[in-house]
Amino acid sequence: MSTTYTSLFKLSVAHSYYASGLCECMRYEATQETNSIFQKYGMLLRIEQSGFEVYTTTNQALETYLNYVSQVSQQTAFVFSGIVTDANFHNFTNVPMDEIGVLSYESDQTLSEASSETIQLQETFIQKDSTQKALSITIKIADIIQWQQTSDHVQFNIQLQARETQWNYYIINNSNQEYNKLEIQSTEPTIAFTGSTAVTLQNGQNALLFTSNNPQIPLKNEVTYQFNLINTRKTIAGERQEIVVKGLPIPNPQNLQIQDDLTIASLMYVYI
Numbered sequence: 010m011s012t013t014y015t016s017l018f019k020l021s022v023a024h025s026y027y028a029s030g031l032c033e034c035m036r037y038e039a040t041q042e043t044n045s046i047f048q049k050y051g052m053l054l055r056i057e058q059s060g061f062e063v064y065t066t067t068n069q070a071l072e073t074y075l076n077y078v079s080q081v082s083q084q085t086a087f088v089f090s091g092i093v094t095d096a097n098f099h100n101f102t103n104v105p106m107d108e109i110g111v112l113s114y115e116s117d118q119t120l121s122e123a124s125s126e127t128i129q130l131q132e133t134f135i136q137k138d139s140t141q142k143a144l145s146i147t148i149k150i151a152d153i154i155q156w157q158q159t160s161d162h163v164q165f166n167i168q169l170q171a172r173e174t175q176w177n178y179y180i181i182n183n184s185n186q187e188y189n190k191l192e193i194q195s196t197e198p199t200i201a202f203t204g205s206t207a208v209t210l211q212n213g214q215n216a217l218l219f220t221s222n223n224p225q226i227p228l229k230n231e232v233t234y235q236f237n238l239i240n241t242r243k244t245i246a247g248e249r250q251e252i253v254v255k256g257l258p259i260p261n262p263q264n265l266q267i268q269d270d271l272t273i274a275s276l277m278y279v280y281i
Contacts, residue, residue: 014064018163021060026171034095091144101262103170110136116152174275175224179216190241197234
């Protein structure tokens with residue numbers, strides 16, 4: 010005898026930091042109370058790479074079934090947690106730098122009107138003592154019933170945004186080669202870098218600092234913009250440009266710094 014599963018709702022979590030568009034650093038679990046409901050009333054939680062989906066095996070009308078579950082269990086919502094698998098999540102995600110907390114989402118707090126399309130959930134940052142659970146997701150039974158009336162497949166969506174930073178490149182010359190004039194050239198017309206500034210690093214090394222003119226470059230896990238380190242040298246025939254480093258490294262989300270103007274900078278150290 011085969012079992013027929015009906016989807017109650019699906020939730021997907023996207024993140025602009027990843028080239029795939031998915032939040033690749035999150036695992037999901039239901040709370041103990043929600044798990045108890047699933048086991049008692051024949052519901053199935055299916056974890057997917059993009060999020061999770063909840064199914065039921067009931068033959069009743071979904072509204073009748075869900076109202077019964079809510080009344081008998083005295084629970085009005087299903088609650089889930091998103092647990093990070095990458096320690097850098099709070100660095101590359103657009104959350105407060107100087108606060109510890111959780112991103113909270115509830116099914117009655119949305120950014121879209123009732124329709125057959127994806128239901129975008131609104132984000133709220135709540136201060137907590139621990140960041141082990143990065144997401145708190147509450148799907149209310151009444152909202153499932155409401156959305157089931159207008160859509161055959163209820164899908165909620167969470168969109169996480171990458172942190173935007175100013176990119177600072179520190180060029181350290183460890184070779185015996187002399188460079189006449191170094192600069193960073195960008196393949197992205199909206200992003201340029203200041204001329205070099207001589208600085209001394211904390212370890213006593215001398216470096217040239219190049220700073221992006223745009224303090225809001227989103228962090229990515231893969232190269233999006235190509236920045237080349239160029240040297241201009243003088244020859245008998247005149248000035249000639251040569252590439253010293255083709256494709257400078259992208260920021261490591263571990264290396265962030267809050268600057269005096271409260272903007273956030275990504276620090277990159279390049280040895281030539």
